[in-house]
Amino acid sequence: MTSIVFPGQGSQTQGMAKDFHDNFKIAKLLFEEIEDYSQIPIRKIIFENDEDKLNLTKYSQICIFACSYIIFQTYINEKNVSIDDLNIMMGHSLGEYTALACSNKLNLKESCLILKIRGQLMNDAITPNETGMAALIGKDCKYVEKIIKENKLNLEIANDNSPIQIVISGSKQEIIKNKELFLKKNIKKFVELNVSAGFHSKFMTKAQESLSKEIEKLNFLENKIQIISNYNANMHNDSEKIKKSLQNQMANKVNWTSSIIKLEQTGEKNIIEIGPGKVLSGLINRISRNFVINSINKISDLYE
Numbered sequence: 390m391t392s393i394v395f396p397g398q399g400s401q402t403q404g405m406a407k408d409f410h411d412n413f414k415i416a417k418l419l420f421e422e423i424e425d426y427s428q429i430p431i432r433k434i435i436f437e438n439d440e441d442k443l444n445l446t447k448y449s450q451i452c453i454f455a456c457s458y459i460i461f462q463t464y465i466n467e468k469n470v471s472i473d474d475l476n477i478m479m480g481h482s483l484g485e486y487t488a489l490a491c492s493n494k495l496n497l498k499e500s501c502l503i504l505k506i507r508g509q510l511m512n513d514a515i516t517p518n519e520t521g522m523a524a525l526i527g528k529d530c531k532y533v534e535k536i537i538k539e540n541k542l543n544l545e546i547a548n549d550n551s552p553i554q555i556v557i558s559g560s561k562q563e564i565i566k567n568k569e570l571f572l573k574k575n576i577k578k579f580v581e582l583n584v585s586a587g588f589h590s591k592f593m594t595k596a597q598e599s600l601s602k603e604i605e606k607l608n609f610l611e612n613k614i615q616i617i618s619n620y621n622a623n624m625h626n627d628s629e630k631i632k633k634s635l636q637n638q639m640a641n642k643v644n645w646t647s648s649i650i651k652l653e654q655t656g657e658k659n660i661i662e663i664g665p666g667k668v669l670s671g672l673i674n675r676i677s678r679n680f681v682i683n684s685i686n687k688i689s690d691l692y693e
Contacts, residue, residue: 390476391659392652393491394673395457395484397643399582400666401449403438406456408688409463419459423451426501431455446585447512450483451504457487457664458497460685464663467691472614477624477657479617481669482548482589482643483507485635491663492614494631499607506603510596511588511639520587521561522547523568527577530555530646536574542567547589548643551675558587589643597640604636622647624655649676661685 409416410432424431434442435452442448464470478488483504490500525533530549537544543563548556557564568579586592609628617624618634622644625631649672652660662669662684670682684690 390657391474391661392477392479392657393461393475393488394478394660394662394669395461395480395487395491396453396662396664396666396669397480397482397484398446398449398453398588399584400664400668401435401443401453402665403443404436405452405665405686406459407436409459412688413463413467415466416459416463419462420455422497423455423458423501426498427451427505429505444583445512447508450508450511451501453483453665454487454490454500454504457484458490458500461487461491461663464661464685464691472612475614477615477617477652477655479648479652480619481645482619482638484664484669485616485619485638487664488616489609489631489635492616493612494610494614494616494628495607496610503600503603503607507600507639510600511593512585514596515586515592517585519561520559520590520592521564522556522558522582522584522587523564524580524582525555525557525571525576525578526580527553528555528575529553533557533571533576536571540567540570542570545587545590546642547587549646550643551646551672553675554672556582558590558592560587589639589641591640593640597637600639601636604632607632617648617651619643619645619648622651624651645672646676649673653677653679659683 478492480488489495529552533555544557544559547558571579611628615624615626616631620634620637660680660682667684670684
């Protein structure tokens, strides 16, 4: 059995999946279909990146989803992979929606429409550049939480990405003000991230409430594929539980470390990362060395 993981926002690159588009009919047709559903010129944004639209939240999410979904569908078509051979799927933040679409728990049209709404809500959640995020390298989640608590910092952990990479959210002022504090507390590296807002934090609460109402309208389908949730790192194939976890995802911490530990506990050994970049493969290797991980983001990866 094999598990599939899908990347989130930040993995986008200009020209991603263009080789699939240019060489596989299924990929070209799916790009066209996703553009029809979303009414967004996804290929123009990805292939030309006019006005840097690819890095705007309201566009980047649907573009990353499109590429990951298309690469996945090309992979199973070219390699004659049966969906029944796939046991577990999961994704990092945005990637959880890709997992739901690729596992056939959400149809493609609904996936496109909900991600268009999600991207717009997150884009508009707060005045740009008032809040932000920073990656802290070198210590685990509990260590960073202790620093925040003991120093009464108005900051939140947004992503528990690995035992040595934690992402925090907060006001830009609070993040900048406390950079030296974290470095003095043995954080090896403090990197401010190029994002428009402090995602997966209290700043997304109103946006999450609005998105939750839209998620409630979705038609979730049930099948044997298990989904590991970002919100609580629980594994479900029950539609109602998957939906409730998704409704809580946007304003809460991405529990990626716990999610990979949950996957490890199932006895799963093989992981394929599908979508732009190889960030998740690196994070997973820092959490556990008990997986064989392959990444598919270009055509040559299909035949390795």
